[in-house]
Amino acid sequence: xxxxxxxxxxxxxxxxxxxxxxxxxxxxxxxxxxxxxxxxxxxxxxxxxxxxxxxxxxxxxxxxxxxxxxxxxxxxxxxxxxxxxxxxxxxxxxxxxxxxxxxxxxxxxxxxxxxxxxxxxxxxxxxxxxxxxxxxxxxxxxxxxxxxxxxxxxxxxxxxxxxxxxxxxxxxxxxxxxxxxxxxxxxxxxxxxxxxxxxxxxxxxxxxxxxxxxxxxxxxxxxxxxxxxxxxxxxxxxxxxxxxxxxxxxxxxxxxxxxxxxxxxxxxxxxxxxxxxxxxx
Amino acid sequence: xxxxxxxxxxxxxxxxxxxxxxxxxxxxxxxxxxxxxxxxxxxxxxxxxxxxxxxxxxxxxxxxxxxxxxxxxxxxxxxxxxxxxxxxxxxxxxxxxxxxxxxxxxxxxxxxxxxxxxxxxxxxxxxxxxxxxxxxxxxxxxxxxxxxxxxxxxxxxxxxxxxxxxxxxxxxxxxxxxxxxxxxxxxxxxxxxxxxxxxxxxxxxxxxxxxxxxxxxxxxxxxxxxxxxxxxxxxxxxxxxxxxxxxxxxxxxxxxxxxxxxxxxxxxxxxxxxxxxxxxxxxxxxxxxxxxxxxxxxxxxxxxxxxxxxxxxxxxxxxxxxxxxxxxxxxxxxxxxxxxxxxxxxxxxxxxxxxxxxxxxxxxxxxxxxxxxxxxxxxxxx
Numbered sequence: 181x182x183x184x185x186x187x188x189x190x191x192x193x194x195x196x197x198x199x200x201x202x203x204x205x206x207x208x209x210x211x212x213x214x215x216x217x218x219x220x221x222x223x224x225x226x227x228x229x230x231x232x233x234x235x236x237x238x239x240x241x242x243x244x245x246x247x248x249x250x251x252x253x254x255x256x257x258x259x260x261x262x263x264x265x266x267x268x269x270x271x272x273x274x275x276x277x278x279x280x281x282x283x284x285x286x287x288x289x290x291x292x293x294x295x296x297x298x299x300x301x302x303x304x305x306x307x308x309x310x311x312x313x314x315x316x317x318x319x320x321x322x323x324x325x326x327x328x329x330x331x332x333x334x335x336x337x338x339x340x341x342x343x344x345x346x347x348x349x350x351x352x353x354x355x356x357x358x359x360x361x362x363x364x365x366x367x368x369x370x371x372x373x374x375x376x377x378x379x380x381x382x383x384x385x386x387x388x389x390x391x392x393x394x395x396x397x398x399x400x401x402x403x404x405x406x407x408x409x410x411x412x413x414x415x416x417x418x419x420x421x422x423x424x425x426x427x428x429x430x431x432x433x434x435x436x437x438x439x440x441x442x443x444x445x446x447x448x449x450x451x452x453x454x455x456x457x458x459x460x461x
Numbered sequence: 462x463x464x465x466x467x468x469x470x471x472x473x474x475x476x477x478x479x480x481x482x483x484x485x486x487x488x489x490x491x492x493x494x495x496x497x498x499x500x501x502x503x504x505x506x507x508x509x510x511x512x513x514x515x516x517x518x519x520x521x522x523x524x525x526x527x528x529x530x531x532x533x534x535x536x537x538x539x540x541x542x543x544x545x546x547x548x549x550x551x552x553x554x555x556x557x558x559x560x561x562x563x564x565x566x567x568x569x570x571x572x573x574x575x576x577x578x579x580x581x582x583x584x585x586x587x588x589x590x591x592x593x594x595x596x597x598x599x600x601x602x603x604x605x606x607x608x609x610x611x612x613x614x615x616x617x618x619x620x621x622x623x624x625x626x627x628x629x630x631x632x633x634x635x636x637x638x639x640x641x642x643x644x645x646x647x648x649x650x651x652x653x654x655x656x657x658x659x660x661x662x663x664x665x666x667x668x669x670x671x672x673x674x675x676x677x678x679x680x681x682x683x684x685x686x687x688x689x690x691x692x693x694x695x696x697x698x699x700x701x702x703x704x705x706x707x708x709x710x711x712x713x714x715x716x717x718x719x720x721x722x723x724x725x726x727x728x729x730x731x732x733x734x735x736x737x738x739x740x741x742x743x744x745x746x747x748x749x750x751x752x753x754x755x756x757x758x759x760x761x762x763x764x765x766x767x768x769x770x771x772x773x774x775x776x777x778x779x780x781x782x783x784x785x786x787x788x789x790x791x792x793x794x795x796x797x798x799x800x801x802x803x804x805x806x807x808x809x810x811x812x813x814x815x816x817x818x819x820x821x822x823x824x825x826x827x828x829x830x831x832x833x834x835x836x837x838x839x840x841x842x843x
Contacts, residue, residue: 195694198705228690233533244694244706249687251536252696252706253529254559260526264533264541265687267517268491272537272688290529293522446517453512457465 184221186214193217193227198245202238206392206400208359208385209239209306215362215383216275216304217246219369230273231265233258235287237279238313238387239306256287259294262301263442270443273373274300280307280321284340288320291342295349298377300441304369305342305380308387316390323410323427327394343382347435352377354435358384358407361431368433377441384411384429462652465513469651476614476640477544479647480570481506483618484542486652488659489568490516491534491541493527495549498582499638500572503544524549528556528569535565536695538686540622544570547589548579551596557631558597559697561721564673564682566625566632566660568618573637575829584829585638587751590806593633594780600718602725604632604732605780609754611645617777623658624732628724629681635779637802639752639831660684663691673717674702680724725781734777735786739765743772745841746794746819748787748811750776752831753800759834760800764841771841779807787814791821798841800824800832 203209220230232248234240236255243250249272253261258276266274283291283305294301309326311317318328318335321342325334343356353375355368365383372379386392386403397403414432417425440448454460466472466482474482481503484492492507494500504520511518517534521527524545531541545553550571560567573589575581580588593605604624608614618634625632661683663669668676668683669691675682682702685691698706699714707713725732739761740746749757754775764771774790787810791797797819799808808823815821824840826832 228692229688231687244696247692249692250694251533251687252694252698253532254555254697257525257529257556260521260529261533263519263521263526264491264493264530264535264539265537266533267519267530268534268537268539268541269688289522290526293526446519450512450515457513459463459513 184218189214189217189221192221193246195245195247201245202241204389206386206388207238208308208383208387209242211359212304212306212365212383212385213242213245215365216369219366219373222366223370223373225273225373229271230275232275232277233262233265234277235282236313237282237311239277239279240282242277256282256285257290258282259287259290259299259301263294263299266300266443267446270300274302276301276303278303278305280305280309280319280342281311284320284342292345292349295346295351295378297442298350298352298439298445300377300443301379302369302372303378303380305382306385307342307382308385308391310387310391312387312390316394328391329394343380343434346378346380350378350439351380351435352437352439352441353379355433356382356384356431358411358431359386360404360407371436375438376444377439462514464652465510466649468649471646471648473644473646474611475502475642475644476611476636477502477572477642478506479611479615480544480618480634481510482649483615484568484622485510485514485516486655487540487619487622488657489540489542489622490514491531491539492516492518492543493521493530493534494543495521495524495527495545497546497549499574499641500544500546500570502641503570503572524552525556528553528567531567532556532560532563532565535567536687540566540626542568542570544572546572546574546582547576547592550589550592554592554596557603558599558601560631561597561601561603562697563695564629564684564721566629568621568625568632568634570634570636572641573635575827581829583638585752585802585831586827586829587637587753587802587806589635590779590803593635600722602722602781603630604628604725604778605635606632606777607635607750607779608640608777609751609775611640611643612647613777614640615647615649619655623656626658626660628728629660629684630725635751637752662686671702672704673700675720680720680727729781729783732778732781733783735783736775736777738773738775740772740774742770743793744770744795746772746774746790746797747837747841748774748776748797748799748807749801750779750807753802756832756834757800757837760837760841763834763838767842769841782810782814784814787811788816788818791815791818794819797821798824798837800826800837802826802831
């Protein structure tokens with residue numbers, strides 16, 4: 181396992197003519213992309229049977245760099261597009277690469293309903309607390325007090341906990357890691373890709389250029405240290421009081437269950453319809 | 462293939478129902494929607510029929526998701542449709558632009574109601590003509606069809622799918638509450654007698670590598686379907702022939718947009734459809750579309766009885782618009798009247814087409830009722 185060099189992964193899965201990527205120095209998206217490609221490679225999935233969908237934002241540019249079918253859609257709507265692809269051709273495996281703003285702000289409604297339906301899709305969510313592409317505005321995941329160009333005095337709203345939201349809405353698999361949890365990250369993506377229904381792996385990812393420099397963390401190492409400080413593993417968090425958890429982010433696996441996915445539910449629905457109409461026994 | 466409704470014979474059905482049946486016969490196998498008056502019956506019929514023909518009918522969380530889902534379905538290989546009314550159609554505009562830019566064949570039905578905003582949900586209007594043509598941002602074009610009877614609602618729906626597939630473009634079926642809810646006798650043809658068009662697929666690797674190119678010189682690239690191993694990248698950003706984003710290259714943008722507009726404009730005589738009644742010797746022309754055409758036909762008959770040489774031009778296609786034909790008409794007649802159920806949307810197109818060769822007068826009516834024939838007659842007589 182994991183013996184393949186990054187070079188081999190790049191040769192096999194990236195579109196060379198699209199390189200270099202648009203990502204800034206110190207950005208975590210490339211790491212998460214590598215985790216995802218390694219998970220695909222390790223599982224031996226067929227490259228031609230995977231479709232990458234995305235909305236708008238830095239992380240949503242990922243499908244352009246990988247050599248798969250890809251649909252780079254409108255802001256926040258990736259999962260709605262994915263619904264049409266998956267129900268039309270259930271043989272296709274769908275990976276949605278999304279950012280925090282894309283998934284939780286403009287796409288919040290599509291996110292909760294895709295989870296409610298248990299749409300068969302794996303969401304890889306890059307959470308960097310900021311809108312990197314438009315220059316560092318606050319995201320709905322931004323912790324209180326964090327600065328962005330639209331909250332220059334520090335965020336005054338409450339943040340969304342996307343992983344917890346996904347658990348509550350009914351996702352089959354939900355995990356959250358930082359981009360520095362290399363093995364856990366890859367293993368979670370592998371689990372997510374093998375499951376039916378809605379699966380989501382969230383990554384706390386550094387954005388030194390748009391986010392870090394406005395929050396006194398101008399380099400990736402500074403952000404690494406900060407993530408180490410604010411994250412708490414799930415097992416440890418269970419023993420902590422709400423006061424102790426204030427301002428912390430829990431990482432780990434939050435849901436792992438096997439509710440039937442939308443494709444299976446719809447196939448049953450077709451059978452029921454034909455039976456009710458007397459077309460089939 | 463078994464159908465969940467009678468085929469090869471006439472039935473007495475609503476316009477919305479006719480659109481749903483036509484879509485099924487046109488090969489539509491993916492429907493996503495969000496309920497809205499007066500378009501909901503299309504959805505309800507699709508919900509009933511789709512599972513029986515192994516198709517998908519799904520109620521999405523809103524109109525934005527509905528059109529997004531059908532675009533996704535189209536890239537996965539399905540003929541796909543959604544239906545809505547004015548407010549929902551407004552929500553869909555961003556993704557209509559996406560479908561134009563990515564050259565995705567889809568059919569969007571807009572059953573017009575009184576607006577703006579939530580307006581008059583249960584009453585008829587023709588206030589979405591401009592929205593259907595120019596609702597999305599940027600330079601673009603698409604196709605808009607407008608039926609005036611339940612039979613036309615059926616026939617134009619099949620045509621909408623055929624045009625969408627042929628030109629790889631979104632097609633809007635623009636109808637209204639009157640056509641949607643009225644019951645009329647409709648002939649539902651035998652499926653074998655319906656001529657269906659399917660999108661061009663890549664014939665070789667070379668074509669598959671250029672999903673936004675022009676290998677046949679007709680401006681319409683073959684469409685590689687997801688999952689066939691072509692590894693196509695589709696983006697709403699300005700892209701080159703291979704689909705790679707090229708957002709700051711003026712030349713690439715101009716080439717792309719001009720081709721997308723050109724593939725419709727260069728074929729407008731194949732797309733444009735209209736009917737002429739008593740126009741050969743007419744001094745006065747009435748130009749109308751949709752439900753108002755039916756009052757206008759009666760008005761022409763009454764005017765002829767009064768000795769006024771009136772004729773009607775009924776537009777079945779609203780866009781693309783035949784400006785040249787309109788100028789020829791203006792050269793022939795003394796005056797053109799445009800009765801429509803809004804404050805003057807078709808009127809502007811007709812006036813531009815007439816190019817000053819004849820006087821153009823708007824006969825506007827709003828509030829939810831169709832013009833009576835006498836209302837048109839009185840205005841023409843003056």
